[in-house]
Amino acid sequence: MAHMNYIADLLNIKDKHVQLQDDIMEEMHKGVRCKVLLGQLSYSLPACPHCGVANHSTQDMIKYGFDHTTIHLTHINFQPVLLKLKKQRYQCKHCRVVTTVPTSIVDKGCFISNDIKRTIIMELTEVQSMKLIAQHLNVSRYTVQCQLIKAGQTLSPKTWDLPEHLGIDEFKSVKQATSGMSCILMDAYNHTLLDIVLDRTQDALRDYFMRYSYEARMQVKTVTMDMYGPYYLFLQRIFPNAEIVIDRFHIVQLLNNTLNRYRIKVMNTIRYNRPRDYTKLKQLWKLIQKNRESLDFEDYHIHRLFDGLVTQKSMVNYMLSIDPRLEQVYHLVNDLKADIAMHHSEAFIYDLYETRKYVVPRKVRTTFQTLEKYLPAIENSLTYTLSNGIIEGTNNKIKNIKRSGYGYRNFNHLRFRILITQNLLVRQTKKRRPLFFKDENTTQTIVA
Ligand SMILES: [Zn+2]
Numbered sequence: 001m002a003h004m005n006y007i008a009d010l011l012n013i014k015d016k017h018v019q020l021q022d023d024i025m026e027e028m029h030k031g032v033r034c035k036v037l038l039g040q041l042s043y044s045l046p047a048c049p050h051c052g053v054a055n056h057s058t059q060d061m062i063k064y065g066f067d068h069t070t071i072h073l074t075h076i077n078f079q080p081v082l083l084k085l086k087k088q089r090y091q092c093k094h095c096r097v098v099t100t101v102p103t104s105i106v107d108k109g110c111f112i113s114n115d116i117k118r119t120i121i122m123e124l125t126e127v128q129s130m131k132l133i134a135q136h137l138n139v140s141r142y143t144v145q146c147q148l149i150k151a152g153q154t155l156s157p158k159t160w161d162l163p164e165h166l167g168i169d170e171f172k173s174v175k176q177a178t179s180g181m182s183c184i185l186m187d188a189y190n191h192t193l194l195d196i197v198l199d200r201t202q203d204a205l206r207d208y209f210m211r212y213s214y215e216a217r218m219q220v221k222t223v224t225m226d227m228y229g230p231y232y233l234f235l236q237r238i239f240p241n242a243e244i245v246i247d248r249f250h251i252v253q254l255l256n257n258t259l260n261r262y263r264i265k266v267m268n269t270i271r272y273n274r275p276r277d278y279t280k281l282k283q284l285w286k287l288i289q290k291n292r293e294s295l296d297f298e299d300y301h302i303h304r305l306f307d308g309l310v311t312q313k314s315m316v317n318y319m320l321s322i323d324p325r326l327e328q329v330y331h332l333v334n335d336l337k338a339d340i341a342m343h344h345s346e347a348f349i350y351d352l353y354e355t356r357k358y359v360v361p362r363k364v365r366t367t368f369q370t371l372e373k374y375l376p377a378i379e380n381s382l383t384y385t386l387s388n389g390i391i392e393g394t395n396n397k398i399k400n401i402k403r404s405g406y407g408y409r410n411f412n413h414l415r416f417r418i419l420i421t422q423n424l425l426v427r428q429t430k431k432r433r434p435l436f437f438k439d440e441n442t443t444q445t446i447v448a
Pocket of ligand 1: 048049050051052053092093094095096097
């Protein structure tokens with residue numbers, strides 16, 4: 001029988017009470033050709049699970065026939081392996097209840113082995129549709145869904161604990177969300193996913209965060225977010241101890257968009273009277289958007305839109321000379337962008353107040369006013385190294401998950417799926433970035 005132990009080992013049957021028979025058959029089961037093993041499970045129970053009387057002799061519990069079960073054990077080359085297991089039954093002489101002996105291969109009342117259930121959960125971490133998983137493992141879609149819910153619930157965050165540094169962002173969600181957008185919450189420091197909230201409205205977020213204890217909310221020290229107005233005051237109320245940090249990327253994006261919009265406006269005014277300049281402004285938009293400091297001024301080359309030799313810098317200078325207002329806006333915006341790149345908050349505040357001295361187009365003024373409104377938060381974002389970059393990466397993954405399932409009807413399923421892909425497997429922790437820019441600078445100088 002030694003080789004049967006070997007087979008049991010190979011099939012990961014760890015229950016020593018299972019005795020396999022010698023022959024392996026092939027049989028049709030639900031329209032699929034399966035390998036079938038035969039086995040028997042028999043051992044004496046230590047006590048009656050119903051009334052708890054200890055089993056000392058046949059006076060307490062007697063053998064009461066067998067339970068014939070068919071267990072979906074595993075797969076070999078995509079072919080299901082079934083185990084026809086005869087489970088011993090006992091009757092308690094005291095309470096007359098009949099019990100079947102339990103085994104570690106399957107849960108009570110199930111015919112899908114725990115190994116397959118674990119495989120389903122592992123498969124759920126990859127980007128693929130649940131239908132495909134069900135097909136590969138020869139189980140029903142409902143089974144996959146059950147495992148999804150079971151694993152997802154264990155990964156849901158605990159209501160007594162919130163991370164110190166919270167990141168919040170939106171993504172385009174399922175139809176169930178009334179605003180069409182859902183919120184994604186992350187630990188901005190450890191870069192782990194916390195949870196997904198169905199709606200981005202204040203009501204939905206308030207309902208969500210009120211689940212957490214007051215102590216948990218007091219733990220939060222910073223909240224990183226984009227410049228979405230309604231959140232700004234609201235989050236300060238929910239997290240009384242937290243400082244709001246605006247994602248640096250979004251500040252730069254706002255400045256870039258402002259410059260770009262004004263360039264287009266200038267471009268359209270000269271469209272018919274200066275067509276050559278119009279083409280330059282239209283085609284070389286990338287140069288204007290580029291950081292002033294990173295423009296090349298050494299490499300002279302020929303450009304089809306210009307006469308003679310030019311550099312990137314001289315081309316930009318020419319384009320700025322088309323409209324003096326454009327030049328002014330360009331320099332104001334680039335001053336601010338440079339301060340952000342240097343993480344220099346005092347200089348940023350100085351430059352921002354300096355813009356008040358100039359007459360700038362109305363749209364540009366609105367941008368500067370917006371920045372002034374968020375100034376404390378921007379100051380934080382130039383102090384803390386925290387950013388929402390990792391969330392944007394997660395957003396991309398969510399998009400893939402949604403597409404792989406051809407959209408999700410049920411928001412909870414989507415939420416569980418995202419939690420499983422992000423949090424089921426503990427990833428190797430990389431060295432964390434220091435929390436403040438000033439610490440980062442000192443560590444760099446030590447290395448140098
Ligand atoms: Zn009993």
